[in-house]
Amino acid sequence: MEKRITTPLTEETLRSLKAGENLVIDGVIYTGRDAAHKRLVETMDKGEPLPVDFTGQIIYYVGPCPAKPGHPIGSAGPTTSGRMDSYTPAMLNVGLKGMIGKGNRSAQVVEAIKEYGAVYLLAIGGAGALLAKCVKKAEVVAYEELGPEAIFRLEVENFPVVVGVDTEGNDIYVEGRKAYAR
């Protein structure tokens, strides 16, 4: 039986997640990628309120395709997380507890994940059609003018992820490679 998690993430749930573990997410997650992160951090720097309360929430690094009529969203797979690294400590500082993306995080981000007791989750890059099927509802909640880079509130069901970095700072990318390198 696969483990299920939902937002807002509690400390107990977060601590139970281990790098390499398969999970499914049900409930609300928010999207955000390069341009939205830039704006969010600029807003924090000015001391102004954020458009979304990220306490205990998960952000999904994705810029979806437009929805066809009758569908909530178009293809929606993860983008490369490393580009958000410079913004991540600030996001964790305002209460963000989970991130979904693909690819390695910097040593500083892994350290920050440990410090704030958060997790980094991996979705399959390039599986945008498959992942879109797990999205039941999508609405723009901030920065609509950014188009695909706007912040969407997504309601997801059975959204599959693998724990990439857990609250202890264990990193699946480091462990996974060792076994198959020759």
Place this chain on the structure above:
Amino acid sequence: MVREIHVDRVKDVVRELSIKANYFLPQDVLKALNKAIETEESPVGKEVLGLIVQNAAIAAEDEMPICQDTGAAVIFLEVGQDIHFVGGSLVEAINQGVSEGYQDGYLRKSMTDDPFLRKNTGNNTPAIIHTDIVEGDQVYLVLAPKGGGSENMSAARGLTPADGMEGVKKFVVETVDRAGSNPCPPIVVGVGVGSTIEKAVLLSKKALIRPVGHPHPREHIAELEQSTLEAINNLGIGPQGLGGRTTALAVHIEPHSSHIASLIAAVNIQCHAARHAEATL
């Protein structure tokens, strides 16, 4: 004899190829992915490859993009020298075709007007157009949507003639190693080798259009492709970087004549959604 082609025909073809390339993964890529499922040793890697194939089937069935990054619209155009385009600007027609295809196909618009100001142009233009003038009276057009994640991991380097094939191999493997999980492995690796940087880079992208797994006709190049592929797969990065024996599906190397002083190599990394569609007018 000069043959006239109305630019509206080019526009319509570009519109159609934009959608087709993004919905349907080419058969050669699917075949390579299915073969990798059989040979992959990592259970997680096998599972990931299975989901990638399943994703391509969903995209084809539901007529939706394989990946949300529907790319920059890279277009290779071979224009016969006996062609005369009529009815307006060829470049404008191509961009209009991209704009209509990305709009009508519900594809993501990913292009910004300026690398620093970064305002989205809203229609995925401009297309990135590479034109060759060739003999004859036909137009051959390949549209290859190129995602940002894998493109960002690409690189070029000036080597010396003494570095030779081993030097090129080492540079390619280093580039793939550094890219790690970022470019959505399993990848296809395009390599251009020559003596001016722009030629090497352009050939590295053109190498990605070659059907996956077709070796270069020159024997020493085909051998270099094979040994570089083995070295890459020994890195252990695996599908999605989660560990495994399938980091790359293929290495395609395109060599070019070189200046006596130079050996320049370029590596263009392509994610597993190795999309392209073609047409002849």
